[in-house]
Every structure is written in C-alpha cells, then in structure tokens.
Amino acid sequence: MRFSKLLRNVIPGLIVGLAVVVGVSLASPRPSEASKGQETFKGKCASCHGPDGKGQTAMGKMMKVKDLGSAEVQKQTDKELSDIISKGKSPMPGFGSQLKKAQIDELVAYVRELGKKEKK
Numbered sequence: 001m002r003f004s005k006l007l008r009n010v011i012p013g014l015i016v017g018l019a020v021v022v023g024v025s026l027a028s029p030r031p032s033e034a035s036k037g038q039e040t041f042k043g044k045c046a047s048c049h050g051p052d053g054k055g056q057t058a059m060g061k062m063m064k065v066k067d068l069g070s071a072e073v074q075k076q077t078d079k080e081l082s083d084i085i086s087k088g089k090s091p092m093p094g095f096g097s098q099l100k101k102a103q104i105d106e107l108v109a110y111v112r113e114l115g116k117k118e119k120k
C-alpha cells in the first residue's frame with residue numbers, strides 16, 4: 001500500500017528531526033527563573049517600572065511608582081507581590097489574565113533580584 005510506504009519513509013525523518021530539536025534544547029543552558037522574569041518584565045512592566053524596576057520612566061514618574069528594589073517593596077511576601085502582579089494595585093492593572101502563574105512567579109523572582117542588587 002502506498003500510504004504505508006509513505007509513512008515508512010517519512011517517520012524516520014521525523015524522529016531524527018525531533019531528536020535534533022530535543023538535543024539542541026537540552027544542550028542550551030536553561031535560563032534561570034529570574035532571567036525569564038526579566039524578559040517578561042521588559043515586555044510588560046518596563047513601560048511603567050523601567051527596565052531596572054526603579055520606575056524612572058515618564059509613566060512611572062507620573063504614577064509615582066516605587067523602586068521595586070526598595071526595602072518598602074521587598075518587605076512584602078512573595079504571595080503579596082504575586083497578588084499585586086496578578087490582581088493589580090490601583091493604578092496598576094492586573095496581569096492575571098495575560099500571564100501564566102509560572103510567569104508571575106518568575107516576575108516575583110526577578111523583583112527579588114532587584115532587591116538584592118539594591119543592597120550591594
């Protein structure tokens with residue numbers, strides 16, 4: 001039957017292709033939680049909070065955002081920070097509908113990194 005012959009020719013190619021893709025993705029270093037958070041942060045949060053989380057943007061200044069690395073922000077628990085990110089804190093919009101739980105956790109990890117940098 002022609003169809004089965006086709007399958008026999010195609011499937012090995014697919015398997016090799018898949019093996020290459022898996023191999024490459026395993027070989028490349030896995031980004032840390034915080035660095036993935038940083039990527040999301042640049043895309044979704046930096047317009048107000050600034051790429052460094054200090055809030056020195058036009059929007060950030062207008063809304064008087066706090067430095068995310070400051071003690072005032074850092075003293076909040078991970079739960080509190082992830083709630084703010086998912087539900088928002090007026091005037092900040094919530095991101096729960098756009099971001100997955102894992103992405104919000106990554107953002108919290110990134111915010112913690114900002115706190116570490118602050119202390120020095």
Ligand code: HEC
Pocket residue numbers: 041044045046047048049059063064065066068072073081084085089090091092093095107111
């Ligand atoms: C439209 C501008 C805007 C965007 C976009 C935005 N924020 Fe905010 N964010 C704010 C403002 C304003 C506050 C301060 C709210 C307050 O304290 O009244 C805030 C507060 C916060 C806080 C709590 C800090 C505090 O004041 O205790 C965290 C954490 C935070 N934002 C994280 C994020 C993350 C992560 C993102 C991206 C997913 C994000 N924000 C996107 C405007 C924004």
